[in-house]
Amino acid sequence: MSELLPADIDAYLDRGAFYAERHVPEPMGQAHWHDHVELNLLLAGGMTYLFNGTRILIGANRVHLFWAAVPHQVIAVEPAADLICVYLPFADFLALPVADAFKSGVMDGRFATMAAPDPIDPLLFQRWAAEWPDGPELRQQILREEVGIRVKRLSLDAVAAEAVAAEAVAAEVTAGELEDGARLRSAGRRAIARVQAMTDHINAHFGEAVTVEAVAAAGGLHPTNAMAVFKRVLGVTIAQYIRRQRLSRAMMMLVDTDLSIAEIAFGCGYGSLSQFYVEFQKHCRSTPRQYRLEFRR
Secondary structure, eight states, rough: OOOHHHHHHHHHHHTTTEEEEEEEEOOOOSSBBEEEEEEEEEEEEEEEEEEEEEEEEEBBBBOOEEEETEEEEEEEEEETTTEEEEEEHHHHHSOOOOOHHHHHHTTTTTOOSSSSTTTTTHHHHHHHHHHTSSSSSHHHHHHHHHHHHHHHHHHHHHEEBOOOOOSSSOOOOOTTOOOOOOOHOOOOOOHHHHHHHHHHHHHHHSSSSSOHHHHHHHTTTTHHHHHHHHHHHHOOOOHHHHHHHHHHHHHHHHHHOOHHHHHHHTTOOSOOOHHHHHHHHHSSOOOOOHHHHOOOO
């Protein structure tokens, strides 16, 4: 089993590289996100994610796939949970020959899973975790190809994971109510529903001039309270979430469309080409043109 701690994993994922590892999951102090499509398989036990403001229950021996650029956080873990995670770089996922509907669904925040467990998956995932990262280069390449094939199969059979609403501990979350370490215990069903309404609004209008006032109105809150609730439930600010959605959509459009870079930038809500280039290079460490050319060779 991997000796990596969650903090070590996050440091590694910041590089945007492929990785496979096995660990005992623990509740996370805050949401995080990274540029991968993540595959999870629990060998035993269960756990609950807070994924884009919705609680998702993860069961054993079933593959789950989601786009890790969406803020996500493990908030509850059953005893004896044993988790294997495979982190597929977002660019590798976009390059897979899978149906556009599946790609778009993952990009839209769909948490995909198998309708029923496949007996071969626990064996596959354990082999991947054991062979990476210490295997020779050729074996690692085969491993990545196997993961790609598994994602292609999942794209044919996936269903949406069931969202499970946990029992509300508090009816509302307001500024100043929460202390460190108690945020999620106090984030009740109504607060999560409000955040879900706010993220739905952002996802539908990210190409426009989205305002905090409009986002807050979608959640039925005053802007001050909306910002506090959003940050406490998702772990990111409204502005950070909007920027992330715009950039992620632009990355997908650079790969999947022939639109000009200017059309993509303005279509994703950037006020100018220069703003788009600065944001893109800061995050992706390449220009939009260079990023596109990686997939047009």
